[in-house]
Amino acid sequence: MLSLPFPLILASGSPRRKQLMTDAGFTFTIETRPTDETFPDTMPADAVAEYLACQKADQFRPDLGQRIVLCADTVVIVDEQILNKPQNEADAHRMLRLLSGRTHRVRTGVAILSPGGLTSFTDETLVQFAHLTDDEISYYIRQCKPFDKAGSYGAQDFIGLVGIERLDGSFYTVMGLPTHRVYQALKGLL
Numbered sequence: 001m002l003s004l005p006f007p008l009i010l011a012s013g014s015p016r017r018k019q020l021m022t023d024a025g026f027t028f029t030i031e032t033r034p035t036d037e038t039f040p041d042t043m044p045a046d047a048v049a050e051y052l053a054c055q056k057a058d059q060f061r062p063d064l065g066q067r068i069v070l071c072a073d074t075v076v077i078v079d080e081q082i083l084n085k086p087q088n089e090a091d092a093h094r095m096l097r098l099l100s101g102r103t104h105r106v107r108t109g110v111a112i113l114s115p116g117g118l119t120s121f122t123d124e125t126l127v128q129f130a131h132l133t134d135d136e137i138s139y140y141i142r143q144c145k146p147f148d149k150a151g152s153y154g155a156q157d158f159i160g161l162v163g164i165e166r167l168d169g170s171f172y173t174v175m176g177l178p179t180h181r182v183y184q185a186l187k188g189l190l
């Protein structure tokens, strides 16, 4: 619906982000660039998602031209500890056990690089999970293989449908992109 002044690039390999941007009415192309997704040990957990989104955007600085590049990164935080993508089934099981029966935070950082410069922000949603049994966790991991998801779960998957009791914030932020804020930020470029 927005008619942007320059072509929009979604710099993400995430199928969820592609779907969300399509559903939000944007016309864009996808271009991903390898990015080092490590961050300084001393960095506060709350700063990491936006830092990584900006790192992804930085890869486009040398040849941005007349384009707008949108990047994002999602992290799950529990006990001030970041849960990344799981290494294997046992790791996924460990993370979901940790999230069971309690509230955690999902933070998605967004970076938008345009000919006018870089804009970045973070959106946070609190997610409360019901108690999850070992059987439910094992079934979910077997069926949905959440190895590409921060915290080992997709709010849009089985485990989210049966396990999420309460959300405080945007559901789409948990899925990987705060579309309402992306829309406003892109509108600001008009």
Ligand SMILES: Cc1cn([C@H]2C[C@H](O)[C@@H](COP(=O)(O)OP(=O)(O)OP(=O)(O)O)O2)c(=O)[nH]c1=O
Pocket: 011, 012, 013, 014, 016, 017, 032, 072, 073, 074, 075, 076, 106, 148, 149, 150, 151, 153, 154, 155, 156, 174, 175, 176
């Ligand atoms: C918590 C949660 C995460 N996720 C996804 C969103 C992100 O795709 C992924 C977190 O990894 P990211 O590193 O944010 O993104 P990505 O590697 O999938 O894609 P790219 O870096 O190319 O943009 O986890 C869900 O789909 N549902 C959820 O409920």
